[in-house]
Amino acid sequence: MVRVHAVGLRVRAGRRMAVDGIDLDLENGVHGVLGPNGAGKTTLMRALATVLRPASGELTMLGTALGSRESLRQVRERIGYLPQKFGYYKRFTVREFVEYMAWLKQMPGVDIPGAVERAVERVGLGDRADDKLSTLSGGMVRRVGIAQAIVNEPAVLLLDEPTAGLDPAERMRFRALLRESAEDTCVVVSTHLVEDVAAGCDQVLLMDKGRVLFQGGTDELAAAGESSEVGDNPLERGYSALLDRAAR
Numbered sequence: 473m474v475r476v477h478a479v480g481l482r483v484r485a486g487r488r489m490a491v492d493g494i495d496l497d498l499e500n501g502v503h504g505v506l507g508p509n510g511a512g513k514t515t516l517m518r519a520l521a522t523v524l525r526p527a528s529g530e531l532t533m534l535g536t537a538l539g540s541r542e543s544l545r546q547v548r549e550r551i552g553y554l555p556q557k558f559g560y561y562k563r564f565t566v567r568e569f570v571e572y573m574a575w576l577k578q579m580p581g582v583d584i585p586g587a588v589e590r591a592v593e594r595v596g597l598g599d600r601a602d603d604k605l606s607t608l609s610g611g612m613v614r615r616v617g618i619a620q621a622i623v624n625e626p627a628v629l630l631l632d633e634p635t636a637g638l639d640p641a642e643r644m645r646f647r648a649l650l651r652e653s654a655e656d657t658c659v660v661v662s663t664h665l666v667e668d669v670a671a672g673c674d675q676v677l678l679m680d681k682g683r684v685l686f687q688g689g690t691d692e693l694a695a696a697g698e699s700s701e702v703g704d705n706p707l708e709r710g711y712s713a714l715l716d717r718a719a720r
């Protein structure tokens with residue numbers, strides 16, 4: 473089932489057309505959005521999260537074409553989003569913050585306490601649920617961000633640079649969580665770390681200058697490289713080769 477469908481999608485960031493003509497068909501699974509700084513990853517994620525309205529093109533999420541206020545409301549209830557810069561109230565406890573976000577997503581009140589408990593457990597913060605956010609490490613706050621994104625068991629989960637600030641053990645736990653979620657969720661993860669893609673993603677979307685340079689499996693990305701390319705492993709060499717070819 474196609475969860476995210478885009479044709480000729482163009483999205484502005486300020487004056488620049490940061491996403492400049494992208495076609496997408498994403499099903500359940502983990503999709504890594506990879507690309508150098510400024511490629512347009514965050515702008516694409518913001519458009520999928522319905523934060524930015526496309527300048528032109530078609531965008532359908534969960535079978536609903538985005539446009540009317542009603543369509544946005546319907547879709548927002550079924551997506552989870554961790555922005556790159558995620559704002560929070562330091563005085564909230566972990567539980568209060570995730571509850572508040574569940575409420576903003578218009579979850580039914582009776583479902584909220586159980587859903588919050590599950591989300592906080594899944595990110596490994598069960599024993600910190602009553603601690604204030606101001607007392608947590610940066611990596612733990614990132615995990616709270618992931619908890620708020622998954623609390624409504626979204627059908628599309630959008631995570632912008634979710635592994636920034638996570639230590640190696642946290643990264644491994646996070647990848648396991650993605651794998652678990654991917655069975656019945658379309659997970660889109662933006663990163664500039666090729667290793668995140670290698671370890672956790674089924675499909676890769678390589679972006680540069682607002683366009684998609686490559687879309688396919690991690691093995692196909694690896695196959696695009698040659699031994700003369702820059703990179704420590706086949707995936708990095710594939711990544712460099714595709715960016716080099718596009719620059720020529």
Ligand SMILES: Nc1ncnc2c1ncn2[C@@H]1O[C@H](COP(=O)(O)OP(=O)(O)OP(=O)(O)O)[C@@H](O)[C@H]1O
Pocket residue numbers: 485486487488490507508509510511512513514515516664
């Ligand atoms: N608010 C803005 N005003 C003007 N230009 C912007 C704005 N936001 C982004 N841009 C520009 O749009 C382009 C794409 O930015 P975007 O943040 O989507 O890229 P990115 O791939 O997420 O980069 P990074 O890996 O550095 O986060 C960049 O050239 C950036 O400078």
